[in-house]
Each structure stands twice: as structure tokens, then as C-alpha cells.
Amino acid sequence: MTDLLRPHAEQQFADELAALARADDRQRPPNWKLSPWAVVTYLLGGELPDGTVVTPKYVGPRRLVEVAVATLATDRALLLLGVPGTAKTWVGEHLAAAVSGDSTLLVQGTSGTAEEAIRYGWNYARLLAEGPTPAALVPSPVMTAMREGRVARVEELTRIPADVQDALITVLSEKTLPIPELASEVQAQKGFTVIATANDRDRGVNDLSSALRRRFNTVVLPLPADAEEEVGIVARRVTQLGRSLDLPELPAALEEIRRVVTVFRELRSGTTTDGRTSLKSPTATLSTAEAISVVTAGIALAAHFGDGVLRPADVAAGIVGAVVRDPVSDRVAWTEYLEAVVRERDGWAEFYRACREVTG
Template sequence: MPAFGEQTSAAEVLRPHAEDAFAAELAALAARDDRPRPARWKLSPWAVATYLLGGTLPDGTVITPKYVGPRRLVEVAVTTLATDRALLLLGVPGTAKTWVSEHLAAAVSGDSTLLVQGTAGTPEEAIRYGWDYAQLLAHGPSRDALVPSPVMRAMTEGTTVRVEELTRIPADVQDTLITILSEKTLPIPELGQEVQAVRGFNLIATANDRDRGVNDLSSALRRRFNTVVLPLPASPEAEVDIVTRRVDQIGRSLDLPSAPDGTDEIRRVVTVFRELRDGLTSDGRTKVKSPSGTLSTAEAISVVTGGLALSAHFGDGVLRAGDVAAGVLGAVVRDPGTDRVVWQEYLETVVRERDGWQDFYRACREVSA
């Protein structure tokens, strides 16, 4: 095992950064990308969009899709980053906002690690800069004592920085971004200096539109962004494809065997989640109550991955209804009072009557008892 601080290979890391996990694809695109590139971009806007959406290069190299959704949304997001406007990815939980922001940063700058994670306790220093207090006490304010934030580093290096869950950050801390995004300058009043962003700098923020009212963006800050709303998958087939791809990627990283004939169970999980969040069965005939949770695609991926681990370690390696039932119950019943009633009603009125779902019904009844 490598000692703390030693370099670890991407193959040994539980979740490699996007630029490491897909290094071969990024290199193949860069080698064959003859289109104009903005300053300090690793790829052209066309190649960045191809990296996210997938495709086949002239030499036969296959670029796997990282995002399954409308092409125009990806093109608008990439084009925004090629201008002086920051990008805000907005959507309900589980619409791949963080995933898209990471891959955009990896393709544009070759580095997705410049990250500010937004929480209720995120301080102003996380966006501006902090101080090395040993240096500060010994020598007073100086550039040597200053600890740059990821945003400051991106400004000086001309790269892309990510701010996750922007609306979770307190409003007064959010507004420290206004000068950075409008003037492309970060003042350092303690030193009487400033940091000016070099060409190539831009910022990608993500926000959950279910969090409205938590820390709404000021109108001044919102004007500094171009907003792209990432929708839920448009069709069951698209969602099944997304879940299947991500479960396969996660399973390989965890050394889990691929689940033969697992598509049927994935389709069931996706169907249950879509019907409960839409409040309507897939045939449009029966209205159902929706639980308090979001039942997003990300949660479906988690349920199926957990089921795959169960089947690998405690079953016969084949993904079955009993492997996903407990995960479905845990995702649906967030509020033990109201959600359990919603789930029991859906189970008895929809799942029980559905042809070919008796094994799923029995497995869900068993874990729900």
C-alpha cells in the first residue's frame, strides 16, 4: 500500500477523476482534433461535446457517452464556457449535474479537481483565499502567507473551476463571486493587490432547483451565469440505458461481476421510480401517489449497484427481484409515516396486478413486512 502522499495509479483508486478514468479517450480526441481551440483549452468545443455525448472517430476509436440527453443542451453548455460567461447547471437531484460539470472541466482543462463543495458552512475563504497563520504571525500579510482557493488558482492558471451546490452556500458568501465573474478580478485588500483572471478561466456551478428558498441566488449573481437546465431522462429506454451504463462502470471499479440478464430488473426499478415520481402508471391508466423523495436516476443507479453486490456476494451472480427489493424500499420510504402508505398502496394496486411481476411483488412484500 502506498504511503500517505505517494502517487497512486488510476487503476487502484476507487473513483478516478474523469481525466484519469477516460485518459485514453481524451488523448484520442486531442490527437485527431484539428478544430480551433479557445485559449488554454485541451480540446475544441466540438471535441468537448463529442467527449460528453459519445461518437466514433475516423480511425474507429469509440468515445463512450458520458451524458445521455439533448445534444443542444451540451452544445450550449460548452459554448458558454468558450465565452466570458459562467455556466450554471440547474436541475432536480439526480440529473447528472455534478457528473456533467466534472467531465466538462476534464475535457476543457484536463483537470476536474479545482472544486468548491457548497454547504451551509462554506466560508468566504473557500471562494476567495485563506491564510497560513504560521506565516502570517511570523511575517505578517504577504503572498507567501496567502492560501489560494480553487477559484483563485483557476484564475491564475486559466482553467475551469467547479462550485457544487451553489444554493447551499450562504448568500453573503455566494456574492463574493460577483466581482470575480463580472470583473474577472479578485481583490486582496490586505496586500493592496488583486488577482486578474487569465484567458481560459471560467466557472461551472451546479444547483438543485428543489432548493429554492434555501439560499436563493441574488439577481446580480444570477445575471453573471448562463443557465442550462438538465432534465430527467425523456423516456424509460433512455433512463434504462443510463442506469445500465453507470452500473457497469461502477461494477467494474468495484470488481463486481457483470449481471447476466440484469436488464429486466433494471427496467423494473426504472419503471417503479418513473411511475411514482410522475404520479401515473406507464400506460397512463392509473394515477398513483408520489412519495416525498425525488426517486432520481442517480438513486436508481444506487439501488441496482447494491443489488448487483448482493447477487455477487450472497446469491448466484444473477440480478434478481430479491436483490433490488430492499433498495427500492429504502429509496421510496424516506418518511416512515406518509411514504410507507404510498408504497403499500402502489405495491397492492399496481405491482400486484402487473403481468410477469409476481416475483418482484413477493420480494417487495417480504422486505416491506
């Protein structure tokens, strides 16, 4: 575990899941490792009767998490929808870990995802030697989840071609996966469900058919409600990432974290915090996840090439790289923001100089 770069959720938080299981005396749906109450507690955090502190995995409206967990307790699949960087993948992974104890039954959606990734494939060497036999069949993560009554995850559902998406319709409606080559089928065991994610900005890529969309309950994950909430999320995740990457511990970096969050929130909302200045918004999402990446990279710079204190120069290049995705329109929006807002803001002179240096 200590040598893994990125442990699965059920590995990283095994102690918390075990403590929740011991304290959990509520009814559990078939094949669930925890009750719905305990799953929500695992996601949102809390303190158990034995004193165990469960760290929050998601910061957001409790009701949204309750709706998501309640959906999984029914025969409906769950679609987590939102702009990039709103923790859809993170929430899906932790839901699967808490419900099934296994978050690895994953289909990663891309434009090249084939139907076999959702249904099943074949070991072609055995297929040629033996013909279609159960031993030659290669189950997909979805088929495995059906057989074992677990949660299957489908990431970036709208990136998958429409005809491949529709392979899920029979699975979600009939809870059956036909195998015509073997004149058989796989019927889902109780506990089987699908958690899918999709980005708001992917509309029009491969929109879900109305038939498929009806098979999902949709929960929209919002951006953090206010700046302090987002600062807390970034600080917590940066600390976790720093430990997993063995980055040196730095003194409190809240000032620079708050600066990064402020820049991202102002640019994506198109107005300054005080509401006095309208801004051009860049094409980039400028999500919380990107803020976490900028700060983590800045800490690495400060630790290995600086004086061990996170300073404006350590985050400036990361911010510019996150904002200026389009070399024409984004550069204009960023330059105007620097000159009209950053340059005039008290206490931001060092940050302004660092940004101008890397902007060019």
C-alpha cells in the same frame, strides 16, 4: 489508477481525451485542451477517424450540451440546474476535464462553506510569524483557476450562504479577485470560467441574488425523456461502476433494471405507464442516480449472497429504502402502489413478495 476507488474524469478517460486531442484540428479557445466540437464529442460520444470509440458520458439533448460548451467559450459562467440525480455534477466534472484537463478545482457548497473557500485564506502560522505575505496566502480553487486560466467548479451553489455566494460577483463580472491585505489582486487569465450546479428543490434555501444570477448562463438538465433511454443510462453506469468496484460480472440484468426504472418513473410521475391509474408520489426524488445505486447494490447482493443472478429480492430492499424516506406519508404511497399496481401486474409476483417482505 487501477487502485483508485474513484478516478477523476481526466484520469479515467485519459485515452479518449488524448485521442480527441490528436484528431482535433478545429480552433480552440485560449487555454482549452480541446475545441468546443471535441468537448461535445467527448460528452456525447462518437467515433473518431482513427477508429477510436468515444463513450458517451451524458445521454440527453445535444443542443443542451452545445449551449453549455458555447457558454464556456464566452466570458459567462455556467449554471447547471435540475432536480437531484440529473447528472449535473457528472456533466460539470467532464466539462472541466475536457476543457482544462483538470476537474479538481472544486468548491463543495454546504451551509458551512466560508468565504475563504471562494476567495482565499491564510496559513496562520506564517501569518503570525511574517504578517500578510504572498507566501502566507492560501489560494482557493477559484483563485487558482483564475491564475492558470482553468475551469473552477462550485457544487450545490444554493447551499452556500447568500453572503458567501456574493463573493463570486466581482470574480465573474470584473474577472478580478482583490487581495486588500497585500494591496494587490489576481486577474483572471483567458480560459478561466466557473461551472456551478444547483438543485431545483433547493429553492428557498439560499436563493441566488439577481446580481449573481445575471452572471450565469443557466442550462436546465432534464430527467431522461423516456423509459428506454433511462434503462440504457442505468445499464451503462452500472457496468462502469461494477468494473471500478471489481464486482463479479453477472448475466444480463436488463429485466430487473427495467423494473427498477419503471417503478421510479411511475412513482415520480404520479401515474402508471399506461396512464390508467393515478398514484401518490413520495417525497423522494427517485432519480436516475438513485436507480443506479439500487441496481449496483443489488448486483453486490446477488454476487456475494445469492446465486449470481440479479433477482427481484436483490433490488427490493434498495427500492424500498429509496422510496420510503418519510416513514408516514411515503410508506402510505408505497403500500398503495404495491397493492394497486405491483400485485396485479403480470410477471411481477416475485417482486411483489420481495417488497412486501422488506416493507413489513
